[in-house]
Amino acid sequence: MKKLLKEKHFCNNISTYDYNFMLQKGRGWKSKILFVGESPSSGGWIVSGKAFYNTENKLVPSGIKINKLFEKFNLKIEDCSFTELCKCFVNGNREKIKSCCSKCWPLFLKQLNIIKPKIIIILGKKTLDIFNENNRSNFEMGIFSDWCIKNHKVFILPIFHPSPINPRSYKLNENILNNCFLGLKKQLKLLYEK
Numbered sequence: 001m002k003k004l005l006k007e008k009h010f011c012n013n014i015s016t017y018d019y020n021f022m023l024q025k026g027r028g029w030k031s032k033i034l035f036v037g038e039s040p041s042s043g044g045w046i047v048s049g050k051a052f053y054n055t056e057n058k059l060v061p062s063g064i065k066i067n068k069l070f071e072k073f074n075l076k077i078e079d080c081s082f083t084e085l086c087k088c089f090v091n092g093n094r095e096k097i098k099s100c101c102s103k104c105w106p107l108f109l110k111q112l113n114i115i116k117p118k119i120i121i122i123l124g125k126k127t128l129d130i131f132n133e134n135n136r137s138n139f140e141m142g143i144f145s146d147w148c149i150k151n152h153k154v155f156i157l158p159i160f161h162p163s164p165i166n167p168r169s170y171k172l173n174e175n176i177l178n179n180c181f182l183g184l185k186k187q188l189k190l191l192y193e194k
């Protein structure tokens with residue numbers, strides 16, 4: 001029998017949380033690369049404290065796929081920063097995600113202003129839609145583009161969610177990364193040399 005889990009909401013008093021709430025800070029220059037998901041799942045990093053790791057300290061399938069995809073850029077999820085638009089655990093209650101994301105948006109902006117990422121990788125079409133809605137922007141899936149947060153220039157790359165429930169995503173993401181290979185490599189080189 002599936003264990004019933006309780007939803008957990010932080011969105012109603014989001015302004016009381018510090019910037020490091022539900023944020024994995026990466027290591028060294030790679031901390032400037034921020035992966036952004038939609039909302040935490042049960043048994044994931046919300047309890048393990050490590051993005052894409054479960055409580056047994058094992059990298060979950062989505063994390064394995066991310067690392068495989070970004071291998072040619074010498075990037076691993078463990079070294080990069082990670083957060084989610086929605087800080088609440090909604091336990092699959094998709095109807096709530098949108099409103100939770102809007103309420104959590106100020107904390108997400110606070111996190112961006114403090115860690116000042118140079119590259120943001122948005123994971124999944126739904127995450128991208130919510131991002132665009134709250135940001136009033138039109139970033140497109142697979143298109144490497146630039147954005148400005150308070151005079152701070154950031155590159156955005158939305159990719160498909162690497163989850164195994166979306167088996168086509170790996171191939172699609174490979175194409176995306178091949179298409180923006182040079183642009184992404186160039187920005188990573190600039191970050192590394194800084």
Ligand SMILES: [Zn+2]
Nearest residue numbers: 009011088100
């Ligand atoms: Zn909420």
